[in-house]
Amino acid sequence: MVAGDPPAMNVPLQDDGAGALTINGARYLLIRPETLAALQKAVETVAGRRAADCLAAGGRTGGARATGSLAGAGEERVRSLLAMGTAIGWGRFALEHLTPDALVVTVHRSPFAEAYGASAAPVCHLTRGVLQSLASLTLGRPVRVTETACAAMGSAACRFEAAPE
Numbered sequence: 777m778v779a780g781d782p783p784a785m786n787v788p789l790q791d792d793g794a795g796a797l798t799i800n801g802a803r804y805l806l807i808r809p810e811t812l813a814a815l816q817k818a819v820e821t822v823a824g825r826r827a828a829d830c831l832a833a834g835g836r837t838g839g840a841r842a843t844g845s846l847a848g849a850g851e852e853r854v855r856s857l858l859a860m861g862t863a864i865g866w867g868r869f870a871l872e873h874l875t876p877d878a879l880v881v882t883v884h885r886s887p888f889a890e891a892y893g894a895s896a897a898p899v900c901h902l903t904r905g906v907l908q909s910l911a912s913l914t915l916g917r918p919v920r921v922t923e924t925a926c927a928a929m930g931s932a933a934c935r936f937e938a939a940p941e
């Protein structure tokens with residue numbers, strides 16, 4: 777653990793023994809990052825730059841459900857969602873900055889960036905979509921989220937900036 781990181785969260789993963797894993801009643805699945813990277817590259821082949829929007833849409837849906845399930849509000853809810861992201865293996869999330877007009881999050885060891893490999897553009901669109909849902913709810917209006925640094929581009933960490941549209 778690194779100073780400044782959110783505290784580790786103990787995720788109560790439940791296995792019903794019949795093919796379903798749940799966390800607090802919500803269904804989850806384990807999937808290799810390579811599976812998602814291959815899906816992402818296939819969608820990019822078909823849809824080009826619009827692939828990023830498709831993946832972000834998926835992230836927004838999951839992010840809205842995850843955010844809605846969390847207790848608390850404001851910074852407490854933000855920190856809970858980031859701790860959850862870390863706990864379920866989406867990388868090591870940290871809150872860099874939160875004001876009424878901005879939310880900035882960094883993620884070390886993004887599995888999406890690691891599985892994708894080197895890229896000239898950011899690749900963590902699923903995470904970006906999740907953070908868009910979180911930021912919209914937290915800032916109370918529609919937001920745009922930009923991945924301003926990505927490990928796939930050689931950065932030490934991925935960094936996401938949310939601001940009102």
Ligand SMILES: [Zn+2]
Binds near residue numbers: 886899923928
């Ligand atoms: Zn990234």
